[in-house]
Amino acid sequence: MSKFHSKSINIFMTLDQNMIDGYFNKHDPAPIYKRQLSHQFEQYILETVATAKRYDVVFYKFKCTTESDKQYAEPLIYAVHRHFSDKKAERMRDFARFKQRNWILLAVGIVVAVICQGFLPILLSKEHNLPSGISNSLDIFAWVLLWHPMDELIFHWNPHLKDILLLEKLGSAESIIIEHEKKTAANNDPLRVVA
Structure with missing residues (x-):
């Protein structure tokens, strides 16, 4: 039995046309996969993983209500991974300085x-x-x-190494598509944090 206990931290997002625009900077005209994340969305992700420990695993979970919503999953996860990979590179430069x-x-x-x-x-x-x-x-x-x-x-x-590790996790975390879930109070909130 491992002496290290890890848990999974789930970052929930709803994929539909109305929600997807809220995840990005509304003034960025680029395609979805190249857009900048909105400040609120970035803060939601960082607050969700704020209590993450070294061995915890992070997952992005996308809630889809229709089959057509799945088209947003790949560009969104690409944009999120790119954003946090860029943040990690910046943090590594800060650590080197x-x-x-x-x-x-x-x-x-x-x-x-x-x-x-x-x-x-x-x-x-x-x-x-x-x-x-x-x-x-x-x-x-x-x-x-x-x-x-x-x-x-x-x-x-x-603290520098902890931030770099966390940004590494966010820049490479797996994504999971959740379909046809029963409606509960927890599932009605697309940005609910579950750890």
């Missing part, structure tokens, strides 16, 4: 610390030694300079 910036700050901090702790005492003779107040200030400055990049690199990289 985050790492590069913090590694550079850490290198600068180490150089300053080495200068303050190593070279200044060697360069100054014993009779020209720095006053203890200035020496202590340089020590504090060097450690403060080191603290931020170390803190970021040790403790703050995980």
Whole structure:
């Protein structure tokens, strides 16, 4: 038995001509599969998966009331996958910048610390030694300079990886078409979140 418990998170959408336009930016004249998702639709998807854990599986479930509604499934899932794949690529670029910036700050901090702790005492003779107040200030400055990049690199990289993994799931999740379901209060709401 696996020690990891996963659950499925279902993102429900209704496929019909009236609903499909609400999923996209109304000012985008492109074909469905190339259109930008609307802000509200993107927020609905992100709120649905907000509690997703690492091993959870995401499904897009399309509710069809007529046979002709199925024609919207493929272009819609293509648009959703493309949207979240683009978001993932953008998030990966942000993560690369985050790492590069913090590694550079850490290198600068180490150089300053080495200068303050190593070279200044060697360069100054014993009779020209720095006053203890200035020496202590340089020590504090060097450690403060080191603290931020170390803190970021040790403790703050995980949210980036979590977002990238979630966007990866959204950009490649399977889609399932639901047909001929019995009408219930739950099924009447096309955007109901079921986890």
